[in-house]
Amino acid sequence: MKALGLIVEYNPFHNGHLFHIEAAKQTVMPDVVIAVMSGNFLQRGEPALVNKWYRTEMALLGGVDIVVELPYRFATQKAETFALGAVSILNALNCDSLCFGSEDGDINSFLNTRSMIEENNEQFQQYINRYIKSGISYPTALKYAFNDLAPTDEMVNLSKPNNILGYHYIEAIDKLCSPIKAFTIKRKNAEYHDEHFASETIASATSIRKALFSNKGDIDRFVPISTKDLLIKYIDDFQEFHQWENYWPLLKYRILHAANSELKEIYEVEEGLENRFKNAAIQSQSFQQFMQSIKTKRYTWTRLQRACLHILTNTKKVDMLTQIETPSYLRLLGMSEKGRNYLNQQKKSLQLPLISKVSSFHGNGNLDLELDLKASKLYALGLSEPYQTRLLDLDFRKPPIILKR
Amino acid sequence: MKALGLIVEYNPFHNGHLFHIEAAKQTVMPDVVIAVMSGNFLQRGEPALVNKWYRTEMALLGGVDIVVELPYRFATQKAETFALGAVSILNALNCDSLCFGSEDGDINSFLNTRSMIEENNEQFQQYINRYIKSGISYPTALKYAFNDLAPTDEMVNLSKPNNILGYHYIEAIDKLCSPIKAFTIKRKNAEYHDEHFASETIASATSIRKALFSNKGDIDRFVPISTKDLLIKYIDDFQEFHQWENYWPLLKYRILHAANSELKEIYEVEEGLENRFKNAAIQSQSFQQFMQSIKTKRYTWTRLQRACLHILTNTKKVDMLTQIETPSYLRLLGMSEKGRNYLNQQKKSLQLPLISKVSSFHGNGNLDLELDLKASKLYALGLSEPYQTRLLDLDFRKPPIILKR
Structure with missing residues (x-):
């Protein structure tokens, strides 16, 4: 069975994500789609709008077959570490391909950029360090250092957030000597941080969250009905979104x-x-x-x-x-029937232990898993009672969501 | 000038406290009354109903001339440490007498008890340790150990909370070799933990707080009008009482x-x-x-x-x-004109530095004072905004309250 990997946050799952999955499927014709997804806290250091279980369900209803959690130690990090963690997990799940969205949209630009930086790596690091010492932020230093290497038109623009992530995915595949083949799809219409609705059916997650928190603007045209239903259910169940x-x-x-x-x-x-x-x-x-x-x-x-x-x-x-550089387990959050078949088939060749329920795995003293559980407890404390108590211990007890279709 | 010392919490100041001050004044005819008062957190490990400044004002309006704070390190401790801290402060302020309320009401019982325990101290400690090892609480162990020493009718009943405190005041005076002369007045009507209104005009602070939090029962007959006004003002200023x-x-x-x-x-x-x-x-x-x-x-x-x-x-x-066994400063919270005269007169003979405003004293790195400030910050966090911010930094900036009358 051929597995396509995705690296996602789905905060929340919207039409742009749906478009990406469909386009990726057409490109590589996989048997299953596997998403590695940030848990309750995201790469930008923010709480997710709704908890990982709701976002897992959105993903499964949107066409993903297996959702695995990116542990807190990787999910809440700069692009390089985030990418290494996510690609490691896809690799351990024996994915054949990885398809990411980018502003650039041409995988060759990424490969060219990667080769160029690898060849000039020492100088690149020197440039970066020099800029950082001058008192600017890491992402800006990266951008300036890259410009100093005199990139050509055949390379990606490393000042765009999805291009940066994409670059680090390619780098991670290299570092891990992974057989995963990377593809990229140009992001449709919405800029990453775009706060306004610019298209007929696709809007950024940022603008959707903004609309939800301000109660202004209808999000119906930008999200699948399943997302809409789950967002309504979240308010029913927990009274508010997390921020x-x-x-x-x-x-x-x-x-x-x-x-x-x-x-x-x-x-x-x-x-x-x-x-x-x-x-x-x-x-x-x-x-x-x-x-x-x-x-x-x-x-x-x-x-x-x-x-x-x-x-x-x-x-x-x-x-x-002080932990090892890559994740040490695969925390399964949800799967479709097809996803379950894939995992059964791969059972013996998965490169990391698969955790279905933490309460069964607990006690091994895995520090990364402890971090995930601490983060989930904190996430619950953002709610008032009795909703807080309902969520507080959930991650420890809950088995993966299984979608029948 | 003759100074009478009191050890108080005033949570809140009520008619029982007023009665105690008046009776004590009649007994020793002092020129000034000095109260050492717990700050925002009390001996039972609870937040005070209203902050230390409001309770200071209640005390001044109730006839106290000088209010000095008992630092957190002593205020939130078992009776022995609480008493040692409080008596040290009265001693450093050159008080001539200390008058405390007790269930017993006869100072000779306390002095007899103290002598007896001092004479049998080694055995007393052995008894206490034996009981604690058997798994019971310290106060209960104390009570049992005391019974084992076979006390006579001329001694106090050490199972009553105010008798226990009183005993430790006498002990502290001894330990400090202080010239302070102790008196006691029998507590009127209300048992310490009494939750119901049992008298016409005197009720326990516990029952008054209960009435305030439940909005049931009128407290007017049990508190001076000044307390009533300040409690109403607290709600105006901060929206709620602390619990x-x-x-x-x-x-x-x-x-x-x-x-x-x-x-x-x-x-x-x-x-x-x-x-x-x-x-x-x-x-x-x-x-x-x-x-x-x-x-x-x-x-x-x-x-x-x-x-x-x-x-x-x-x-x-x-x-x-790891700090010294007694307080290291006198934090002045408020004074009357008479109190100010006393402090001016005593200026050079006070046995500890007098702090009027923390912002002027700060930077000496006094650990006890840092604890007081941390506790006050925490106390403010029990309020919602904007009330929280109003209280958060107050203790650092506020000069003592001066009552003109």
């Missing part, structure tokens, strides 16, 4: 009451940030206000959001940096 | 996300409690429910409440146990 502001009282408390020495132990809290955080927290009445007052040229909004998330989950440098 | 439930979301978050090794560092979190706390927290939707599920024969409710408070303020064993 950073829900976690602000906890973050403020923690920043104000942690010792400086404790904050310094947290992953991505670099020297000096702890004081900056404390001074800003005492004066801020909302997460937005807090973020506005801590951002600097050196640290992107995303980078600081991730640091805040790690403070909340109490994730330390030692938790993130 | 443990306000802090439950923060406590639950902290218990669930602290590492076991971190919880074990917290003062009063003894071996094994950290797991008990974690298991109970995940299943509890309120502080009451949580407390019900963690209490054991070994640990009193009060003891566990204090442990919870220390978790919230992130107060470690090292913060509480």
